[in-house]
Amino acid sequence: MEKRLKELFTKEVLHEAAQRFNIIQSSLKDLQGFQNFVYFGKSNDESIVLRITHKSHRTEKEIVSEIDFINHLSSHHVSVSKAKTSIHGKFVEAISDGEFYATSFEFSSGRKAKIAEESDLFYQRIGGHAGRVHSFSKTSNLIHHLNRRQWHEKEFLIHMKEYLPAELSYVMDKYEILKRKLSQLPKNTDSYGMIHGDLNHGNYLNVEDDVVFIDFDEAEYSWFVSDIAIPLFYEIPIPWVVDGKQRLEITKRYYYNFMDGYVKENTIDNAWLKLIPDFINLRQSGVVSAIYRSYNFDNYNNWSDWDKEALKFYLNNIEHDIPYIDMDFSR
CATH class of the missing domain: 3.90.1200.10 (Aminoglycoside phosphotransferase (APH), C-terminal lobe)
Structure with missing residues (x-):
């Protein structure tokens, strides 16, 4: 990941993204994403993955299309980690006035x-x-x-x-x-x-x-x-x-x-x-x-x-x- 993107990514961005997906702040653990900021977290008793993407990497339409693809694959018996909706019922949330986009996915117990x-x-x-x-x-x-x-x-x-x-x-x-x-x-x-x-x-x-x-x-x-x-x-x-x-x-x-x-x-x-x-x-x-x-x-x-x-x-x-x-x- 480019250094400038790491500098733009603040605790405030992370906390806002977590809040949109009802993730307990204290449960967040950095999963060391290579192109995105990726975290493990807990929403109620459920384990999920929070992914935060800078707008220079993907547009909102591209992310929505990715999730459409995943969800349709799941319905056709491909074993995938499906996307989760936010507290607003959305798969993609704009964060920090659209500087970042947040999504969340099922956390698989696999290794x-x-x-x-x-x-x-x-x-x-x-x-x-x-x-x-x-x-x-x-x-x-x-x-x-x-x-x-x-x-x-x-x-x-x-x-x-x-x-x-x-x-x-x-x-x-x-x-x-x-x-x-x-x-x-x-x-x-x-x-x-x-x-x-x-x-x-x-x-x-x-x-x-x-x-x-x-x-x-x-x-x-x-x-x-x-x-x-x-x-x-x-x-x-x-x-x-x-x-x-x-x-x-x-x-x-x-x-x-x-x-x-x-x-x-x-x-x-x-x-x-x-x-x-x-x-x-x-x-x-x-x-x-x-x-x-x-x-x-x-x-x-x-x-x-x-x-x-x-x-x-x-x-x-x-x-x-x-x-x-x-x-x-x-x-």
């Missing part, structure tokens, strides 16, 4: 998934629910009326040039080449629609091997294959953690189980699966941009070893056109 440590069944269920999201997106008229951004309109992609230092101009150059390639891909109801946009081990919770999708803040119009590639980007350990054959086996176990669940709910042509490496590269470029926007490089020596090694890995991949993982994703 964040652990990379490479979950069961085959859990991975199958992630794929199954992703398939349901895409199947709904193919068939619902709602999808054509949601006010959400296109894949290339992500903040990290639009502002990449200003976030990156001059010596990393090659990252922008490689992204532009990839963007032109992806822009030539067909967009039809079988391949393109509304997706979650940020499926990763932090955004699907494990409830005794069942799955709950949370955080649809990045829901966007994109190719369905992107929702398959993005979790792979996060579930494949960087080589500094696990390398060689073991890294490949971890990838295969996740991917094969994910797809076993996915194809039970949605069909996707094999030609799209062959493009997974391109969509992994798209996420990799966006993550590099996000790091340079949000991380404090003056404090680099105090970064975790994982953060340092991950950034080096991403940059080396991009500069030298090295595949994130050398694997054939066709089925």
